[in-house]
Amino acid sequence: MNDTLTTGTHATPPETTGPETTGPRRSHLDSLESEAVHIFREVAGEFERPVILFSGGKDSIVMLHLALKAFAPAPIPFTLLHVDTGHNFPEVLDYRDRTVAAHGLRLHIASVQDYIDAGTLRERPDGTRNPLQTVPLTEAIQHHRFDAVFGGGRRDEEKARAKERVFSLRDEFSQWDPRRQRPELWQLYNGRHAPGEHVRVFPISNWTELDVWQYIQREHIQLPEIYFAHHREVFDRGGMWLTAGDWGGPKDTEPTQTRLVRYRTVGDMSCTGAVDSDATTLDAVITEIAASRLTERGATRADDKMSEAAMEDRKREGYF
Amino acid sequence: MTTTTHPLNETLAETTLLRFATAGSVDDGKSTLVGRLLHDSKSVLTDQLEAVEHASRNRGQDTPDLALLTDGLRAEREQGITIDVAYRYFATPRRRFILADTPGHVQYTRNMVTGASTAELAVVLVDARNGVVEQTRRHAAVAALLRVPHVVLAVNKMDLVDWSEKEFLRISEDFARCAAELDHPLGGFTAIPVSALTGDNVVDRSARMDWYTGPTLLDHLETVRTDDGQADRPARLPVSCVIRHGDDRYYAGQLTSGELRTGDAVVVLPSGVTSTVTAVDRLGSRVDAAYALDSVSVRLAGDLDIGRGDLIAPVAEAPALTRSVDADVCHLHDRTLSVGDRVLLKHTTRTVKAIVQDLPGRPDGLTTNELGRIRLRTAEPLAADPYAASRRTGSFLLIDPADGATLTAGMVR
Numbered sequence: 001m002n003d004t005l006t007t008g009t010h011a012t013p014p015e016t017t018g019p020e021t022t023g024p025r026r027s028h029l030d031s032l033e034s035e036a037v038h039i040f041r042e043v044a045g046e047f048e049r050p051v052i053l054f055s056g057g058k059d060s061i062v063m064l065h066l067a068l069k070a071f072a073p074a075p076i077p078f079t080l081l082h083v084d085t086g087h088n089f090p091e092v093l094d095y096r097d098r099t100v101a102a103h104g105l106r107l108h109i110a111s112v113q114d115y116i117d118a119g120t121l122r123e124r125p126d127g128t129r130n131p132l133q134t135v136p137l138t139e140a141i142q143h144h145r146f147d148a149v150f151g152g153g154r155r156d157e158e159k160a161r162a163k164e165r166v167f168s169l170r171d172e173f174s175q176w177d178p179r180r181q182r183p184e185l186w187q188l189y190n191g192r193h194a195p196g197e198h199v200r201v202f203p204i205s206n207w208t209e210l211d212v213w214q215y216i217q218r219e220h221i222q223l224p225e226i227y228f229a230h231h232r233e234v235f236d237r238g239g240m241w242l243t244a245g246d247w248g249g250p251k252d253t254e255p256t257q258t259r260l261v262r263y264r265t266v267g268d269m270s271c272t273g274a275v276d277s278d279a280t281t282l283d284a285v286i287t288e289i290a291a292s293r294l295t296e297r298g299a300t301r302a303d304d305k306m307s308e309a310a311m312e313d314r315k316r317e318g319y320f
Numbered sequence: 321m322t323t324t325t326h327p328l329n330e331t332l333a334e335t336t337l338l339r340f341a342t343a344g345s346v347d348d349g350k351s352t353l354v355g356r357l358l359h360d361s362k363s364v365l366t367d368q369l370e371a372v373e374h375a376s377r378n379r380g381q382d383t384p385d386l387a388l389l390t391d392g393l394r395a396e397r398e399q400g401i402t403i404d405v406a407y408r409y410f411a412t413p414r415r416r417f418i419l420a421d422t423p424g425h426v427q428y429t430r431n432m433v434t435g436a437s438t439a440e441l442a443v444v445l446v447d448a449r450n451g452v453v454e455q456t457r458r459h460a461a462v463a464a465l466l467r468v469p470h471v472v473l474a475v476n477k478m479d480l481v482d483w484s485e486k487e488f489l490r491i492s493e494d495f496a497r498c499a500a501e502l503d504h505p506l507g508g509f510t511a512i513p514v515s516a517l518t519g520d521n522v523v524d525r526s527a528r529m530d531w532y533t534g535p536t537l538l539d540h541l542e543t544v545r546t547d548d549g550q551a552d553r554p555a556r557l558p559v560s561c562v563i564r565h566g567d568d569r570y571y572a573g574q575l576t577s578g579e580l581r582t583g584d585a586v587v588v589l590p591s592g593v594t595s596t597v598t599a600v601d602r603l604g605s606r607v608d609a610a611y612a613l614d615s616v617s618v619r620l621a622g623d624l625d626i627g628r629g630d631l632i633a634p635v636a637e638a639p640a641l642t643r644s645v646d647a648d649v650c651h652l653h654d655r656t657l658s659v660g661d662r663v664l665l666k667h668t669t670r671t672v673k674a675i676v677q678d679l680p681g682r683p684d685g686l687t688t689n690e691l692g693r694i695r696l697r698t699a700e701p702l703a704a705d706p707y708a709a710s711r712r713t714g715s716f717l718l719i720d721p722a723d724g725a726t727l728t729a730g731m732v733r
Contacts, residue, residue, distance in 0.1 A: 026613065027334035028416040037603060037615040038574040041560035045628040045669060070572070070615070072604030074565040156409045163406055169724075178404070182726040183430060183652045185437040186715045187574070188666055192724025206418055208409045214334070293366040 029215050033066065036203040038187060039166060040070040043148045043201055044077055046191045050148035054080040054107070056096035057266035058223055059152030062212055063203060065221050068103065078150070079106040083137045085129040086113035087247040087269040095224040108144065110136035127248045128271045138174040141198055148191070150201050156208040166205050172196035210289055217282045228285065229262045229277045240273030335411070338546055341420040341435035343459040344445035349476050353445060353516035354408065354421055360523035361538060363410035405431050414542040429689040432462050433650040433729055437715070440546055441470040448481045452494040460495070464504040465648060465691070465731065467711055469548045471509040474537060478529065479515040485531040488513045512537050550612040553577035554637035556705070556713050558668035559630045563617055570601065570617035571626055573669065576712035580618060581609045587638045588624065589631045589703035595620040629670035631703045639713065641701040647730040649694045651686040657718070657728055658685035664719040665698060668712070673699035686728070694730065707731035
């Protein structure tokens with residue numbers, strides 16, 4: 001027995017180091033891809049009415065790509081759901097509709113604007129609609145009786161997300177209770193739920209922002225153009241470059257200017273900031289992200305800066 | 321090109337992935353070690369560090385408390401404790417890492433079991449002043465029980481024992497003796513003297529311990545082998561779902577071990593029907609062979625009735641079927657597990673009814689965080705391997721049929 005034990009004063013034992021000698025070398029993207037596909041198939045095998053949240057942003061685009069691979073040569077056995085804040089980038093909505101048509105998918109749209117028009121939701125004084133998404137999302141889930149809802153959330157995005165399971169049980173009000181999560185072991189995902197409850201599923205939990213970009217590059221996945229550097233009329237609010245537009249910006253005191261920018265995330269126009277960039281290709285974007293000293297959300301999301309627990313609080317209420 | 325010190329910029333090539341877990345008692349300095357690893361490998365970004373500095377100042381602390389990097393929940397920050405496993409991500413030019421950061425407080429064992437279940441390496445931390453203590457034995461036992469392929473003994477706080485080689489060797493030998501006495505064998509371990517506080521031998525080599533010639537912690541994490549021998553085991557393909565396309569049926573799942581090739585003679589369990597693999601697809605592309613951990617779909621000769629929960633294996637090396645399962649378990653739930661309980665048993669993609677027949681030595685049942693033995697009887701036959709042979713086809717969960725709660729983690733003996 002003691003022969004197999006080594007202490008640090010010895011050279012590193014040969015049996016535990018060095019390159020793999022058996023099987024093919026598996027890259028980190030292969031590992032992450034295989035894991036995500038396994039999760040998609042587990043949901044297809046266990047649930048009645050799954051849906052993929054699809055916004056036309058890069059994470060949901062990667063999810064759709066993974067789902068296409070998971071069920072090839074058959075089509076994806078799920079519908080899509082987009083929660084439209086009414087303040088979306090037109091290029092992204094265009095991309096969304098083209099993608100849905102290209103793959104013959106069915107898209108449900110839950111519209112924040114409809115709720116505002118009906119008087120059920122009220123516009124916030126700061127004009128931010130991100131927190132307003134929760135009600136249309138949870139009502140769409142109940143209305144369509146979705147039992148599994150795929151989201152593109154990644155644990156590296158935010159510290160509350162880092163605590164969430166791959167299969168995250170939500171009650172009939174879509175609420176997340178971090179203290180009552182099920183332990184998740186091996187690759188055994190527990191999808192049991194009572195009627196009215198559902199499970200949020202995060203197949204790319206273990207991916208980082210850079211993994212997503214490297215995968216997009218490896219798989220030659222097309223993205224909406226706003227992810228690449230372009231000239232855009234923007235104005236400064238709270239240290240972020242917001243796009244001028246019908247959603248309500250800028251105020252009279254906020255002068256606009258044209259800058260060369262791109263987006264790291266895609267969300268509601270009222271709270272998603274652009275970053276100065278001259279990266280017009282995937283290679284340039286990846287180089288830029290690898291060099292960045294800011295996280296994706298720190299750089300571009302106003303709503304996460306509201307408080308130390310902004311994301312946790314929204315998730316508890318049913319946000320994805 | 322941008323000039324930067326970020327390690328990832330040196331090469332953006334695809335690398336390999338290592339999943340590892342940390343284990344440590346309350347005051348071993350685990351949070352500091354994790355913080356040091358993230359910080360010195362330049363994996364903490366400016367806005368995260370600013371948030372930590374800001375929060376630390378609000379709490380009246382002079383220096384940034386790196387533990388705040390890993391405490392993500394309101395209750396954790398308010399109480400200054402870590403409640404739950406958190407997953408951290410960082411990368412060097414050589415490797416991508418997923419770190420299961422398990423807390424050292426209450427709910428300890430089940431969290432370490434959870435973190436260790438997917439880990440290829442476990443870092444067991446000891447305080448150099450205290451050496452191997454009861455908690456260290458427990459960490460080693462859990463790592464061995466869960467068959468974590470590699471264990472690192474990180475002897476921390478070497479700065480407080482005058483960087484003494486003698487102390488380090490004494491602790492390493494104690495740990496070796498303790499490992500030899502375990503019920504389950506530990507595959508071997510690598511001991512590394514570190515100081516998380518000063519950063520010695522974590523990422524950067526220590527100038528104060530020139531007697532140590534082994535790797536730094538990060539060196540070791542970057543070079544340790546990630547395959548766990550599953551490539552050389554017989555093939556196992558638990559079917560997740562069936563993909564129908566025209567008249568064709570594809571049996572989709574993740575190959576947990578071995579290789580599967582066109583022409584292989586296979587058996588489908590539990591039915592026992594035999595067939596031949598006529599095609600193997602890896603994510604939409606036809607391939608000659610698929611390997612352990614590939615997500616694949618296969619087609620088989622003949623018109624077969626195969627569905628979710630079936631297991632495809634080579635005829636010559638199929639697992640035995642059983643309705644009596646003898647296993648090691650860790651009980652995870654607040655509800656006590658008792659003899660006579662009716663539960664659901666989830667094994668690979670298959671969920672079957674089961675009844676707890678015996679809990680040897682535990683007449684009052686198993687309570688939260690307890691490790692023990694169990695004998696279960698299942699309503700349908702199960703095609704399981706011993707956990708020692710396969711962590712994927714030898715593991716299972718017990719689930720409460722009433723509310724779906726995950727009760728117990730099991731490892732087939």
